Amino acid sequence: REAQELNALLGGTLVFGSQATEDNFKSNAGKYHLLHLAMHTHIDEKNSLYSKLIFTSSTDTTEDGFLNVYEVYGLKLNAKLVVISACRSGDGTMVRGEGLLSLARGFQYAGAPSLVAAQWRVDDYSGSEVMIDFARNLKKGASKGKALQRAQQKFLDNADPLRSHPYFWASYQIIGYSGPLLYPSY
Numbered sequence: 001r002e003a004q005e006l007n008a009l010l011g012g013t014l015v016f017g018s019q020a021t022e023d024n025f026k027s028n029a030g031k032y033h034l035l036h037l038a039m040h041t042h043i044d045e046k047n048s049l050y051s052k053l054i055f056t057s058s059t060d061t062t063e064d065g066f067l068n069v070y071e072v073y074g075l076k077l078n079a080k081l082v083v084i085s086a087c088r089s090g091d092g093t094m095v096r097g098e099g100l101l102s103l104a105r106g107f108q109y110a111g112a113p114s115l116v117a118a119q120w121r122v123d124d125y126s127g128s129e130v131m132i133d134f135a136r137n138l139k140k141g142a143s144k145g146k147a148l149q150r151a152q153q154k155f156l157d158n159a160d161p162l163r164s165h166p167y168f169w170a171s172y173q174i175i176g177y178s179g180p181l182l183y184p185s186y
Contacts, residue, residue, distance in 0.1 A: 002085060020056045037053060038086070041086040047093070087122050088120060114144055142180065
């Protein structure tokens with residue numbers, strides 16, 4: 001639902017199901033100015049370089065369907081914003097002298113000046129609501145920080161007592177440049 005609504009709202013290329021492979025992502029990610037990844041992760045508690053995004057596996061490639069952090073470091077991205085709408089995508093291991101090693105940090109190293117990542121496990125339904133409103137606010141010209149704040153506040157304003165708990169709406173954070181997402185004008 002999240003991917004389909006975002007595609008309807010922002011346009012672009014919607015990739016899901018059998019097309020959502022690691023090889024397809026690696027081959028095409030550098031072509032886009034906005035990447036929104038709504039998927040699952042596996043966080044490696046012992047070695048963050050082996051934390052990974054889980055893609056559809058494919059038998060016609062040498063890729064295993066798992067995009068590890070160490071592979072993300074080797075990508076060349078042109079994205080102004082990468083949204084990793086996946087559980088614990090901003091979580092990792094604190095390494096002395098390095099800081100927090102996470103999926104999000106890998107995307108920063110690969111060239112993304114702005115990211116949205118989740119600090120903990122995200123409820124699929126509420127996470128989708130927040131991300132869709134975040135995109136609506138970005139499209140209206142709000143800065144990334146304001147867009148996320150407004151989306152979280154809207155969720156909170158409409159939540160029942162259980163879903164008003166921060167677990168349901170507060171996991172996402174902006175990392176890097178939080179100003180507006182500028183689209184080229186034609």
